[in-house]
Amino acid sequence: MTTDPLVVFTPSGKRGHFPVGTPVLTAARQLGVDLDSVCGGRGICSKCQITPSYGEFPKHGVTVRDTALSEWNAVEERYDQKRGLKEGRRLGCQATVQGDIVIDVPPESQVHRQVVRKAASARDITMAPATKLYYVEVTEPDMHVPTGDLERLERALKDQWDIDGITADLTILTRLQTVLRKGDWKITVALHRGHRDTAHRVTEIWPGLTDDRIYGLAIDLGSTTIAAHLCDLRNGTVVTSSGVMNPQIRFGEDLMSRVSYSMMNPGGDKEMTGAVRNAINGLTEVIATEAGIRPFQILETVFVCNPVMHHLLLGIDPVELGQAPFALATSEAVALSARDLDLNVMNENAQIYVLPCIAGHVGADAAAVALSEEPGKSDDLVLIVDVGTNAEILLGNTSRVLACSSPTGPAFEGAQISSGQRAAPGAIERIEIDPVTKTPRFRVIGSELWSDEDGFDAAIATTGITGICGSGIIEAVAELRIAGLLDPSGLLGSPEATGTPRMLPEGRTYSYLIHDGSAEGGPRITVTQGDIRAIQLAKSALYAGARLLMDEMGVDKVDRVVLAGAFGAHISTKHAMVLGMIPDAPLDKVTSAGNAAGTGARIALCNTDARAEIETVVGQITKVETAIEPKFQEHFVNANAIPHKTDPFPELSTVVTLPDVSFNTGGESEGGGGRRRRRRA
């Protein structure tokens, strides 16, 4: 009795018997093995490369002889000469089964391969993008069967790829006839199908089989910065990342001032919409140039953003978001074309997906964090804090997820700080103050050296020391407190009280001098009393939001804390806890997730199932409104101090004990009713 040869695929382990002469690609498809192919098995795209294994495979119960696959053929030979085929590789569409065989599908031949995220997170992205390339050969027109070119393309996609139903905008239809004839009736099409679509949409066409890759942008549209990752839509690789300041800052630093701008200025929302779209166009150009691609190759873009940015991006006046009940124009995910948003640098047919908003104050950025960090899949209670101009806060576990947004303002990003700046080369990002000498040492972005180490001056010669960024100001404030230069109420001491001439008088308050570059024409970098107050407000808002969610959940501690946000990765956990930015948690249970919103955007870009998932998850999140909740104000006021903490921080107390200093006997505010403090002459 003869049986057909056994074919075993690794790493999937899928196996089956196939008649002699079956192409490996055919066997893979019938078994549902994840083996790529763009040309549909014509031996021209080379995406279906496989590695046959020969010898004894007791694990699979197979002995593979060296005649198990057909001979190397002319198509493979030509491809090898033209582009080179790795040692041991075969083309799956050319090699046919001749005997029992074990075949490995290398990662680069897998469509749905996983992309390991760079950040230290457990979640990988499975590739299932909405846009893919297909090569097809279209029947030539026949006067006696008078179907249109589009209908014959549709027929070819059905016959060759089993794709049912396509649509094409006029921008494609107007070019289709030329491209089909130029490619001699062979064509590569980019087809987009969102998870809610019934038909595939043709978004780009190329004559013949194209060498072009296609890309997507994952854009985290923040109030202060716009960050974009350019991803290869075949494998999810982040090719380039880049960012720009949000030009809307000129209309207002924070969201509410932008809403006010819109209320006070007729057409103000249109101005802001135009500004942000222009900035995205500029960023797209920059990122395409950096990556060395043509912008039309960008065929998808995913946006995550807070509700105000969401509305301003879409061209919706955000005025309703400035007042109770904070009604969104639309809360669900939005899908449209690049041209609808005047995004005219990327492909005009690029398909845009904006994640759903959770509520009027908790946006698509929070949804993206939920997609990335998956609090609803966590067994222990996790607090996720995404720190930006607004803080998005999520608290939950498998039973329930809560969310709120807290208006921290831009202080954490270095804005509204006297020496503040964006995290860029030249910015002080780390700082330590010697508790005895009260002298600082610091590190500057662009160098790994501390300022008191040899070679520091040379290392920073090109950038200089230009300011202090978000993570730097947090460390500075915490270090000032640790060094006894700042009292629990947040007041900086005088030179007399602290014993260091680095405390400089400024009006009726004092500033701490970190670095004086004025001799070399550089800036004097100080932490002023105003800076301390800005950080106190920000950290109080953050803390109060988290506490409000804990109240709602009925808990007074959390199992773990995840710090996310553009600079979440850079915050020192120790310093954040000294400041009281976040509720108490064991130090080893506080982790950083990097730019979780951006990661969520990348996940949604690479995987349409993730879009369906987050749309469901968002509907299940309980949203807590900070603006109208009296307890928020209470928590906010209570969180203002930076108290002497020993008991609540057993882990922290082994590291540092905060001194119980006090500098204030009246009040430093100019309008305050307290008695005036002495001014230095």
Added chain:
Amino acid sequence: MTTDPLVVFTPSGKRGHFPVGTPVLTAARQLGVDLDSVCGGRGICSKCQITPSYGEFPKHGVTVRDTALSEWNAVEERYDQKRGLKEGRRLGCQATVQGDIVIDVPPESQVHRQVVRKAASARDITMAPATKLYYVEVTEPDMHVPTGDLERLERALKDQWDIDGITADLTILTRLQTVLRKGDWKITVALHRGHRDTAHRVTEIWPGLTDDRIYGLAIDLGSTTIAAHLCDLRNGTVVTSSGVMNPQIRFGEDLMSRVSYSMMNPGGDKEMTGAVRNAINGLTEVIATEAGIRPFQILETVFVCNPVMHHLLLGIDPVELGQAPFALATSEAVALSARDLDLNVMNENAQIYVLPCIAGHVGADAAAVALSEEPGKSDDLVLIVDVGTNAEILLGNTSRVLACSSPTGPAFEGAQISSGQRAAPGAIERIEIDPVTKTPRFRVIGSELWSDEDGFDAAIATTGITGICGSGIIEAVAELRIAGLLDPSGLLGSPEATGTPRMLPEGRTYSYLIHDGSAEGGPRITVTQGDIRAIQLAKSALYAGARLLMDEMGVDKVDRVVLAGAFGAHISTKHAMVLGMIPDAPLDKVTSAGNAAGTGARIALCNTDARAEIETVVGQITKVETAIEPKFQEHFVNANAIPHKTDPFPELSTVVTLPDVSFNTGGESEGGGGRRRRRRA
């Protein structure tokens, strides 16, 4: 035993028992009675008016007492005072069932009422438009249930109208919040759902319940003229009709010269596309002004056109249509938004539907004729000829339908005719030539009088006699033949040979003088030898196309002939047959269908089922290509003459016998090799 009261609706005859207190509208809905309502039963739209009948109804087995409906209520009273309610009318949503009752639904309260076509055709249009108005009351936003305004509108449409799933463009989304608040959470929405759509699309919104009606345009986009009907989308009434010349004429009189223009001039297709879209915008403005509506109320537009106009409208270079195999870019129906075509006078969200093309030479206009005239539903074999710059010809019955297009040129429309003009006041449209005196009498558009009747001069005083239109030139040529002034080869005789000084020499040929207005500064209107030749070419093309279809069908006669086209209604059947424009058929079997393509467009505008139907029908039509068929040339050449017909026209021969004259012994063409004819001094 008590039973619930019986409710009988007329004219449908639907009946059922309902509990006392059931609103009539509710009963109607449950029985599937076609009773309109825009406000969903809130007593504000007044669309659900009904007429109760009282007394004995043996036919229905009911006695209706005067207490059978609830008393006239405050809502009805208010409506009656405000807008007036016809005697005997009640509001179906207010009047409740109290006893057995017979209720008549007047035509204006029926949604799916039929609109009787004005033309003498058997087919009525059933109203089932893709766009309808819905009034809904939307839940106000709630901070604790943070759905967007769009999602609450969607919910309201589901709850109040059982409509599943809506989509809204940014143009709607950006206005939604303002409109909802202006209408105090009451809103009227225009929803569009095409027959291929799964979701309803919001295309316009009004605060509260709007008084605005919504309209659609049915546009017959011809090579020479663009004709549009403005229809009320609630009842299908044609409110206004208007037309303009197709400005593309400056790029070429006929389709092939426009294709050539595109081939010879880079960007030429874009110029032509821009020209025709501008013309449509202008026409939309004119028609809206004439109808006294605002153009944004136009929410649908249906186009029918030949393939070249189809491509030029959509912005597709028609170059492929100029050469075999005449490949269409797309043959299926096209659905898009007005803004996609830069149609910016009508509502930018107006939904456009372009009927499918049958083939590269047989367009959406032929499909519209098929939709209107339904050859596939005819038991006898019908030949349908739509005469325009191109003639679309359909031949078929229930078993099979054939179609072709024949390049008649614009002569039938009065173009390329020496004294030719568009059918407009002042144009000669009817003509008779006395066979004895060879003197003409004629009628001019704008007057019912013949030129030899009393009062004619006064009747035409304002318009004058300006030229001769398409139907006039056909009659003129036929009458010249009947009067013996034209020989069977199409040659006009000399004054000597014909005995009338109306034959004027012109080069080596002769013209027949119809009217000399030169004494009053008006034109001299003649029929020249060139005119005869143009008409001969046109009629030969038309006849050859029809014959080709008959060959394909395997018949040498047809049961009936339908003449369609903008001027189909005006052609004299007798004269068309004298000329040999159409194959032989009994005179009483030759009818006119008016502008059948325009009627097809109206049907598709008012009824989405008709769109589905024609898309199916078009796929079943066998298309015959004239351009490559040698028999077409043969028929064309054979059809050139206007022979002495007695036998083939038994019916006609009772009316007229064509003289067997002959004027030619050589050939009149200047480059002809025949011997020169005498010239008059």
